[in-house]
Amino acid sequence: MTYTVALAQVNPACGDLEYNVKMHIDQTERALEAGAGLIVFPELSLTGYTLKDQTLDVMRPADCPEFAGLRELSRHIAICAGFVEEGEDGIPYNSAFFMDAGEVRHVHRKMYLPTHGMFEELKFLGRGRELSVFDTRFGRTGIVICRDLFHPLEVSTMAALGVELLLAPSAMPARGFGGEELGIEQTVGLALGSASTFLGMFVVYVNRVGFDDGLGFYGGSALSDPIGGITVSAPRFEAVQLLGTVDTSHIARHRYQLPIRREEDLEIIRHALETRRNS
Amino acid sequence: MTVDTLALNNAFVEDYLKRFVQEELHTSGFTEACIALSGGLDSALVLKLAVDALGADHVHAIFLPYKISSAESKRDVRTMFEFCGIPWQELDISGMADAYLALQPGIDRLRTGNLLARLRMAVIFDQSKKENALVVGTSNKSELLVGYSTWYGDMACAIMPIGDLYKTQVRSLARHIGLPQQVIAKPPSADLWAGQTDEGEIGVSYETLDQVLYLLVDQRCSSAEVISEGFDLDLVQRVERKILTSQFKRVPPPIAKLSQRTVGTDFLYPRDWRK
Numbered sequence: 001m002t003y004t005v006a007l008a009q010v011n012p013a014c015g016d017l018e019y020n021v022k023m024h025i026d027q028t029e030r031a032l033e034a035g036a037g038l039i040v041f042p043e044l045s046l047t048g049y050t051l052k053d054q055t056l057d058v059m060r061p062a063d064c065p066e067f068a069g070l071r072e073l074s075r076h077i078a079i080c081a082g083f084v085e086e087g088e089d090g091i092p093y094n095s096a097f098f099m100d101a102g103e104v105r106h107v108h109r110k111m112y113l114p115t116h117g118m119f120e121e122l123k124f125l126g127r128g129r130e131l132s133v134f135d136t137r138f139g140r141t142g143i144v145i146c147r148d149l150f151h152p153l154e155v156s157t158m159a160a161l162g163v164e165l166l167l168a169p170s171a172m173p174a175r176g177f178g179g180e181e182l183g184i185e186q187t188v189g190l191a192l193g194s195a196s197t198f199l200g201m202f203v204v205y206v207n208r209v210g211f212d213d214g215l216g217f218y219g220g221s222a223l224s225d226p227i228g229g230i231t232v233s234a235p236r237f238e239a240v241q242l243l244g245t246v247d248t249s250h251i252a253r254h255r256y257q258l259p260i261r262r263e264e265d266l267e268i269i270r271h272a273l274e275t276r277r278n279s
Numbered sequence: 280m281t282v283d284t285l286a287l288n289n290a291f292v293e294d295y296l297k298r299f300v301q302e303e304l305h306t307s308g309f310t311e312a313c314i315a316l317s318g319g320l321d322s323a324l325v326l327k328l329a330v331d332a333l334g335a336d337h338v339h340a341i342f343l344p345y346k347i348s349s350a351e352s353k354r355d356v357r358t359m360f361e362f363c364g365i366p367w368q369e370l371d372i373s374g375m376a377d378a379y380l381a382l383q384p385g386i387d388r389l390r391t392g393n394l395l396a397r398l399r400m401a402v403i404f405d406q407s408k409k410e411n412a413l414v415v416g417t418s419n420k421s422e423l424l425v426g427y428s429t430w431y432g433d434m435a436c437a438i439m440p441i442g443d444l445y446k447t448q449v450r451s452l453a454r455h456i457g458l459p460q461q462v463i464a465k466p467p468s469a470d471l472w473a474g475q476t477d478e479g480e481i482g483v484s485y486e487t488l489d490q491v492l493y494l495l496v497d498q499r500c501s502s503a504e505v506i507s508e509g510f511d512l513d514l515v516q517r518v519e520r521k522i523l524t525s526q527f528k529r530v531p532p533p534i535a536k537l538s539q540r541t542v543g544t545d546f547l548y549p550r551d552w553r554k
Contacts, residue, residue, distance in 0.1 A: 014551055052547040174295065177287045211302045213549045216295055236291075237298055 001248045003138065006031035006039040007221040008241050009234045011210030014048030017058050017066060021046060024081055025069050027241055032077045034243055038138060041081040042208035042217075043110075043146045043171040044094060050212035051084065055124045059086040062097045062104045074099035078136065080143065082169045084125070085109065091126035096143050096169050100136060108132035108143035112151055118173065118215060131158060139164040139248055142201075146170040149191045149205070159199035160264045164251045166195055170207040174218035174236075182236070185220055192224040200226045200255040202246050209239050226254035280508045282486045285447055285493055289455035292448075296440045297332040303438045304333065304413055306551045311412035314340045315403040315433075316359060317470060318352030322417040323359045323462045324453045325440055329415055330363045339410045340365055343399045346373040352470050358459050370406075372398050392471035396432025404435070413437035421446040424492050425518065426525020427469075427481060434528060445489040481521075483514055491518045 008027045013019045024046060031039040043049065046067075047058040060066060062085060070079055078100040085095035085107060094110040109128025113121035131154065132143040142163035148154055149168045158166065176183015188205065195203045203224040208217045216237070223232035223244035232244035255261050304312060312329045316322045329338045340363075342356040360367050376398055380386060386394075407414045416436025420443050422428045441449055446467065453463050467477040467485065478484050491510055494500040495518065500508075502515045531543055540546045 013553070014549055016553060050549045050551075052549055054548060054552070177291050177295070179288060182291070211299055211306070211551075213551055214299070214303075216299060237294065 001138075003037040003246055004035050005204055005223065005244050005246055006034065006036040006241055007204060007206045007223065007232060007234060007244065008039055008041045008045070009206060009209060009219045009221045009239060010041060010045060010241075011208060011217075011239045012042070012045050012048045014050055014212055015054040015058060017047060017060075020048070021066055021069065024079075025073065028070065028073045028077060028079055030241060031243075032073070036077060036243060038078040038080070038204075040167050040204045040206045041079075041169060042206050042221075043096070043169045044082040044084065045169065045208065046081055046083040048212065049171040049208070049217070050215065052120075052124060055084055055092050059084040059092040061086050061088075062095070062107050067097075067099075071099055071102055071104070075102040078138070080167050080169065082145065082171075087126065089126075092124065093128055094121060094125045094145060095128070096145055096167070098134070098136065098141065098143065098167070105136065106132065106134040106141075106143070108145065110145035110148060111154065112147045114147045131161070133158055133161045133163055136165075138246070139251075141165045141167065143167045143169070146172060149195075150187070152191075152194065155191075155195050156199060156264075157266070159195070159201055159261055160266050164201055164248065165246070166201045166203045168192075168203055168205040170205060171217055172207050173215040182218055182220075184218065185236075188220070188222075189230075192222060192230070196224040196226045196229070198258070198260050200251055200258070200261060202226065202248075202251070204244075209237050226250050280490055280494060282447055282490060285445055285489055286451065287444075287448055289452050292444070292452055293328070293456060296328050300329050300332040300415065300438065300440055303551075306553075307413060307437070309411070309413045310337055311410050312338050312415045313403055313407040313410055313412040314338065314415050314417065315399055316340050316342050316356045317417075318342075318349075318355040318462075319467060319470070320453055320458070320462055320465070321419055321441060321449060323355070323458055324449055324456070325415055325417045326359055326363055327456055327458060328440055330365065335364045338363070338365060339368070339406065339412055341368040341370055341403065341406060343370055343372050343402055345376055345395050346371075347473055348470055349468075349473070351465065355459075355462050355465065358462065362459055370402060372402060388472050392469065393429045393432060395471055396429035396469075400429075400432050400435045407437075415440065416442070418442050419444055419446050419449050421485060421489055421492060422477075423529060424496060424525075425481060425488070425521040426528050427477060427521075428528070430528045433469075445492065446485040447489045482517070487514070488518065491515055492522075495519065495522070 080098050082096045085093040096108050097104050098106040111128045115122040140162040142158040192203050195201050206221045209219040218236050221234040222230050225231045227250040232242050234242050414436045416439040419441050428434045494505045505515045
């Protein structure tokens with residue numbers, strides 16, 4: 001199967017749900033016209049990132065009326081976008097939904113919320129506790145939000161559970177201006193390369209652009225292909241929408257050539273953890 | 280550790296800072312910037328970045344000399360106005376400064392320097408209101424960290440484009456952008472009294488200071504580790520003391536907390552807050 005994915009490298013307005021919903025609809029219509037089957041937006045794309053106490057004002061359940069237009073559009077194109085989810089427990093989560101066929105098919109709550117240095121996510125947001133693995137018409141799909149991507153154990157486990165398409169919405173601020181590429185780009189490149197090369201997954205990494213209170217998000221969204229490497233690479237700092245092609249035959253071919261997944265044995269991990277717990 | 284450790288990809292930094300100026304202004308609903316030019320490198324660089332980001336028609340730069348400001352300052356400001364293609368604007372603050380100074384016999388030069396910096400602040404903020412502009416600050420990371428700046432004086436501004444660049448990085452970026460050589464090469468000075476230089480006052484060259492700051496701040500090294508890199512014990516201790524004693528300048532004043540939600544403590548919104 002071959003399909004087109006749109007990487008929406010956008011600049012959300014912090015705290016302005018109405019503006020952001022409209023921007024998502026415009027972007028999604030554009031992707032649809034271009035023939036995409038799936039569009040992926042950055043982390044917290046519907047709300048903005050540096051919300052602080054605005055978190056309470058913008059949190060919504062995934063099936064809220066404000067997102068009705070997007071749900072309607074998802075009859076024609078699958079949509080992955082970031083928002084502050086109002087959980088059934090009343091807790092705000094840093095989440096991303098996957099909408100398809102007119103309904104919310106899955107919601108992933110970010111599991112690893114950075115709270116150090118410039119990051120203060122756990123101060124305002126609850127922590128997700130479930131790996132995100134679900135079946136879609138694109139194959140078994142997983143979502144990791146920003147920092148989640150840097151946890152190899154999480155990504156490896158998702159691969160072992162059969163994930164072939166990893167969606168990675170992000171809000172990564174630029175830092176490390178000393179080299180030919182940004183320091184953070186090198187770090188992301190390692191994560192993408194590792195997921196595609198060792199685990200045989202397609203990764204759709206979509207990072208936002210723009211500034212929130214001095215934090216500059218660098219963009220650099222990418223499509224990482226197990227055989228082709230980085231096949232789509234968005235520019236730094238520019239708001240753009242790019243299209244990439246996913247050929248799912250690459251997954252089986254790559255995994256046959258380098259059968260890491262076939263070799264994987266989570267029982268070894270389970271045994272090690274249990275031994276340690278019992279010692 | 281050498282000064283080259285501080286080298287940046289100037290093409291990235293230039294692009295990033297222009298976008299920062301543009302977006303931070305526009306998000307706040309402004310198209311115009313006000314900048315006080317001193318004749319020094321920091322304000323020259325910020326002026327050029329702002330002109331490139333916003334267009335010359337949207338940048339209101341002004342030279343605010345006092346009667347003892349050096350002739351070189353005026354010459355270099357004029358060079359920068361011409362370099363950036365913006366009209367000459369000058370407002371001499373001698374009259375307003377002297378009116379107060381006459382009431383303060385025996386005032387020392389530090390107080391005088393602070394007064395001049397704060398009068399310039401008052402003028403540039405008034406000009407920004409007139410032009411419906413935001414004040415773009417010109418402080419760099421070296422001076423912010425050692426506190427070599429006047430609280431609510433030259434530190435007062437709406438945004439600080441080069442506040443995370445050490446002075447040596449400012450020089451390097453200025454060379455990359457191609458600012459006039461005479462502005463890049465001159466010894467840094469607050470020009471608050473005749474013959475004053477930053478390096479004379481701080482007691483060390485910026486090249487050395489920036490390396491020590493980089494190790495202490497960016498690399499979180501202990502003073503013993505910095506000394507083991509070949510830096511002088513007395514210097515490292517002096518720099519540490521300057522960082523500590525100027526901390527108050529880098530934070531908003533503490534508010535006595537009484538209520539459930541206190542400004543700055545648990546009333547937390549981004550600067551770019553919009554409902």
